Structure formats: C-alpha cells, structure tokens
Amino acid sequence: MTTQPHENTLEIRQLNATLPNGMRLLRDVSLTLEPGEVRALVGESGAGKSMIGRAVLGILPSAVVHSSGDILLEGQSLNAMRPKTRRSIVAKMSALIPQDPLTALNPVRKIGPQITDPLVRIHRWSRDRALKRALELLERVHIRNPERVMNSYPHELSGGMRQRILIAAAFAPSPRLIVADEPTTALDVTVQKQILKLIRELQRETGTAVLFVTHDMGVVAKISQKVTVLFAGRVLEDAPTEAIFNDAAHLYTRGLIAATPTPNATAEPFRPVPQDLIAQLQRDTQAEDVRFYQGGRK
Ligand SMILES: Nc1ncnc2c1ncn2[C@@H]1O[C@H](COP(=O)(O)OP(=O)(O)OP(=O)(O)O)[C@@H](O)[C@H]1O
Numbered sequence: 289m290t291t292q293p294h295e296n297t298l299e300i301r302q303l304n305a306t307l308p309n310g311m312r313l314l315r316d317v318s319l320t321l322e323p324g325e326v327r328a329l330v331g332e333s334g335a336g337k338s339m340i341g342r343a344v345l346g347i348l349p350s351a352v353v354h355s356s357g358d359i360l361l362e363g364q365s366l367n368a369m370r371p372k373t374r375r376s377i378v379a380k381m382s383a384l385i386p387q388d389p390l391t392a393l394n395p396v397r398k399i400g401p402q403i404t405d406p407l408v409r410i411h412r413w414s415r416d417r418a419l420k421r422a423l424e425l426l427e428r429v430h431i432r433n434p435e436r437v438m439n440s441y442p443h444e445l446s447g448g449m450r451q452r453i454l455i456a457a458a459f460a461p462s463p464r465l466i467v468a469d470e471p472t473t474a475l476d477v478t479v480q481k482q483i484l485k486l487i488r489e490l491q492r493e494t495g496t497a498v499l500f501v502t503h504d505m506g507v508v509a510k511i512s513q514k515v516t517v518l519f520a521g522r523v524l525e526d527a528p529t530e531a532i533f534n535d536a537a538h539l540y541t542r543g544l545i546a547a548t549p550t551p552n553a554t555a556e557p558f559r560p561v562p563q564d565l566i567a568q569l570q571r572d573t574q575a576e577d578v579r580f581y582q583g584g585r586k
Pocket residue numbers: 307313331332333334335336337338339340349350351352503
C-alpha cells in the first residue's frame with residue numbers, strides 16, 4: 289500500500305484547553321510540524337508545553353476540557369473521528385518519550401514484553417518480528433547484551449538505560465511522530481548529553497518528526513529546526529531555530545536565551561528573565577482573558 293506524502297505530519301489549529309474553573313491552559317495554540325522536522329516547544333514551568341504534547345497524544349488530564357481547536361495528523365482531523373478511531377490512529381502513528389523513565393515503565397513486568405507488546409497489539413506484528421525489532425533497536429541505542437536486558441525488570445537498570453529502552457520502544461514501530469517530553473530532565477548531566485545525541489541520531493536516521501518539549505534553550509539549539517516559544521499557554525514566537533538565536537523577535541525569547549547557562553567562560557554571566565518583563569506578560573495575559581470571556585467564548 290502506498291500512502292500520499294503529506295505536507296505536515298502534525299498540524300495544531302487554534303487549540304484551547306481550559307480548566308472547569310475557567311483557567312486557560314492553552315490559548316489559541318497553532319503550530320505545524322513537517323515530516324522529518326524537530327520542533328522545540330520551549331517556555332518556563334507551567335507554560336503549557338507538556339499540555340500540548342498530551343493533547344496531541346490524547347492523554348490530557350481529566351480535569352482539562354477542550355474548548356476549541358483541532359489537531360491533524362497527516363491531514364486527518366482528530367476532532368472529526370470517533371474516540372475509538374482516534375485512539376487507534378494516534379497509537380499507530382505516534383509515540384511518546386516521557387520525562388521520567390521509571391514511572392513510564394511497569395515495575396513488575398520484564399523489559400522485553402514492555403517493548404514487544406505494543407508492536408504486536410497495536411501494530412499487529414508477529415511475536416518474532418517484534419522480538420527481532422526490539423533486539424535490533426536495543427543494540428542501536430547501545431545496550432550491551434540486549435537479550436539479558438529484555439529479561440530484566442526496570443529496577444535492575446540505571447536511569448540512563450531505562451531512558452534508552454524507552455527511546456528504543458518509541459522508535460521501534462517507525463512512527464510518523466514522536467512527542468519527547470523533557471526526555472533528559474530526570475537524568476544526570478553526562479547521561480543527558482548521550483541521550484540527546486541518541487535521539488538526534490535516530491531522528492535523522494528514521495526521518496521521524498519530533499515535537500520536543502524542553503525548558504532548556506541549550507537543548508533547543510542542539511536538536512531543533514523550529515521553535516515555538518510559549519508563555520502562559522500562549523504562543524509568543526514561532527520561528528526557525530537559527531532565527532530565534534540570531535534575532536529573536538520577542539523580548540521574552542531573548543530573556544530565555546540570556547538566562548541559559550553557557551559553558552563558555554568568556555560569555556556574559558547568567559541572567560534570569562527580567563521580572564518586569566514577566567509581570568508585563570502576565571498583565572497582557574489577564575487582559576486577554578477578560579477580552580476572551582467578555583467576547584462570550586468558553
Ligand atoms: N492534571 C492537571 N490538572 C489541572 N491542571 C494541570 C494539570 N497538569 C498541569 N496543569 C496545569 O496546566 C498548566 C500547564 O502545565 P504543563 O505541564 O503543560 O506546563 P509545562 O510548560 O510543561 O511546565 P513544566 O516544565 O513544569 O512541565 C499549568 O498551569 C499546570 O498547573
């Protein structure tokens with residue numbers, strides 16, 4: 289079966305997510321992700337980065353109500369689908385590399401079936417094919433003695449190894465889209481570098497489009513071609529990574545870049561994003577909320 293190439297692997301159109309108390313977590317978020325592209329979602333804690341990733345994967349917290357917007361995977365509107373179809377399409381086309389590899393793995397199951405089961409259940413592969421692919425991917429992510437690791441429980445492995453396993457599991461079915469949600473945050477600095485390198489290499493080899501959630505502009509520079517900068521669930525800036533670093537349009541983006549610690553000793557010292565800028569953005573956000581609710585949108 290041949291499939292038509294689509295311009296965008298992912299398209300998010302004016303996505304809003306609101307809590308029942310009216311708090312807006314996502315405000316008209318729109319973005320696109322082309323095949324083979326890495327887009328970083330960046331912003332400080334609480335900006336809504338993970339919420340976007342979760343919305344795409346259909347795993348928003350139950351407290352969140354969607355108020356409007358749509359998500360398209362290879363041109364197919366997820367809103368237009370029945371929930372069961374939507375879940376099946378999303379599971380077949382996408383995968384998650386989570387922040388915390390320990391909680392993402394089932395502690396009482398061996399590693400092997402945790403990689404192979406989704407390949408059999410969701411992708412309808414034979415057990416043999418799934419096993420072969422799991423071993424191949426474990427080798428690719430530099431796991432020594434993959435047979436032994438497949439037979440181990442998560443607690444028998446280091447945090448770095450567990451994250452390699454989740455990367456192998458995410459790439460195993462060759463998904464069109466991967467959401468990587470701060471995949472290096474829970475790891476120590478040297479392991480972080482290796483994991484980032486591995487995701488970059490696998491992404492380039494497979495051409496999988498990646499939505500990469502991070503708060504770290506250093507990571508943004510290393511991994512992405514495009515960047516969406518978020519503040520309080522709102523897109524402040526959307527631009528190619530090079531443009532963001534050379535000539536960011538928004539003061540907040542410049543603040544984030546200046547606030548990134550650098551190993552270069554001659555660089556300017558670390559400066560947090562100025563408080564008056566944050567306060568101004570918070571006022572803008574509140575004013576926007578007033579307009580939103582006065583306009584009768586819910
Ligand atoms: N389960 C939940 N129920 C209700 N609100 C939530 C829930 N999880 C997160 N939120 C709220 O949604 C907003 C966005 O959270 P989100 O996790 O997307 O932020 P983030 O940018 O990924 O930040 P971080 O880097 O801290 O993970 C925050 O205001 C947060 O308090």
